[in-house]
Amino acid sequence: xxxxxxxxxxxxxxxxxxxxxxxxxxxxxxxxxIRNYIAMELAQGVKPSSALLVEACVERNINxxxxxxxxxxxxxxxxxx
Numbered sequence: 001x002x003x004x005x006x007x008x009x010x011x012x013x014x015x016x017x018x019x020x021x022x023x024x025x026x027x028x029x030x031x032x033x034i035r036n037y038i039a040m041e042l043a044q045g046v047k048p049s050s051a052l053l054v055e056a057c058v059e060r061n062i063n064x065x066x067x068x069x070x071x072x073x074x075x076x077x078x079x080x081x
Contacts, residue, residue, distance in 0.1 A: 016066065020074045021074070021076070023065065023066070030062045031071075031076060034056045034060065035078075038056055048080055049079070050072055053068055
């Protein structure tokens with residue numbers, strides 16, 4: 001049986017990680033708005049889900065050059081208090 005291993009990257013991050021981080025550094029105000037919206041919804045008793053992030057972005061008219069859920073994947077936005 002042959003097992004193929006993934007090639008390890010030097011730094012361990014995917015290229016998409018850097019795209020998300022660069023965008024977030026340039027748009028700190030938008031990230032803060034998203035976090036505040038999520039915190040308000042969670043305080044009102046809404047269950048945390050990735051749909052909450054999408055709702056926050058749509059309501060605030062925030063457009064990103066990557067999928068919304070990458071913010072969750074790479075840890076820039078959390079769904080808990």
